[in-house]
C-alpha cells in the first residue's frame with residue numbers, strides 16, 4: 033500500500049517536471065524545422081522590404097548555436113548585420129556548419145524564443 037502511494041507521488045512529480053520544463057515564451061523544435069518554417073519566411077519578408085524580423089533573428093541566432101560554435105556563429109551573423117547583406121549570411125553559415133550540425137545535432141530540440149518565431 034505504502035509503496036503505491038510513494039510511487040504515485042513520484043510519478044506525479046515527474047509529470048509536473050516534464051510539464052514545467054518547457055520554458056515560457058519559447059517553442060521547442062529542432063533547428064531544421066526552425067530554418068524551414070521560420071527562417072525561410074523571414075527571408076521572403078526581407079526580400080519584400082520587411083526587414084525587421086530577419087534582423088532580429090540574426091541578432092539572436094547565435095543563442096541557438098552549439099556551445100563550441102557560438103563564437104563563430106556570432107562572428108558570421110554580426111559581420112553580415114554590419115554590412116547589411118543579411119541574405120548572404122545563410123550561405124556563410126551553411127557552408128561551414130550545416131553538414132556537421134545535421135550529422136550530430138539534427139534531432140536536438142531547441143527552445144526557440146518567441147521573438148524569433150513567425151506566427
Ligand code: HEC
Pocket residue numbers: 063064067068071072075093105108109118119121122123125126129130131133134137138139
Ligand atoms: C549562423 C548559422 C546559420 C545562418 C546564418 C543561417 N542558417 Fe540555415 N541552417 C543552419 C544550420 C546549422 C542548418 C542545419 C540544421 C539541420 O538540418 O539540422 C541550417 C539549415 C537550413 C535549412 C534546412 C534545409 C537544408 O538545406 O538542410 C534551411 C531551409 C535554411 N537553413 C535556411 C536559411 C536561410 C534562408 C538563412 C538566411 C536568411 C539561413 N538559413 C541562415 C545554420 C544557419
